[in-house]
Amino acid sequence: MEWKLFADLAEVAGGRTVRVSAGPGDTVGDALDDLLEARPALRDRVLEDGELADHINLLRNGTNVLHQDGLETELESGDELALFPPVSGGSEGSRRS
Structure with a gap:
């Protein structure tokens, strides 16, 4: 299984x-x-009091796992996992690529 990580x-x-x-x-x-075992530096950024931090978005196949079974959501072959930090504001021009 592979995680995709974004931003910081x-x-x-x-x-x-x-x-x-x-x-x-x-x-x-x-x-x-x-x-978190492979990349322990992420632990403090992703967890708060041992739980997934409220501001972290954890997606399975593009859907937030909170709209599924949370961390108990069962993985299937071909799943894509992603972690996003909170989206910060800014001017419209600064968000364009």
Whole structure:
């Protein structure tokens, strides 16, 4: 399974993608544990009091896991996992690529 990391999370992790050992039948929480074990510097940025921080968006196949079964959401073959930090404001021009 592979995580895609965005913005400062990619900087903290040292890359935009991180492969973990979790796979089909495991949970999103298992994959998150694997990610934080592989990239411990992310822990303080992603967790608050041992739980996923409210401001972090954790997506499975483009859908926030909070709209599924949370960290207990079961992984399936081909799933894409992504972590996004909060989106910051700015002028319209500064958000264009």
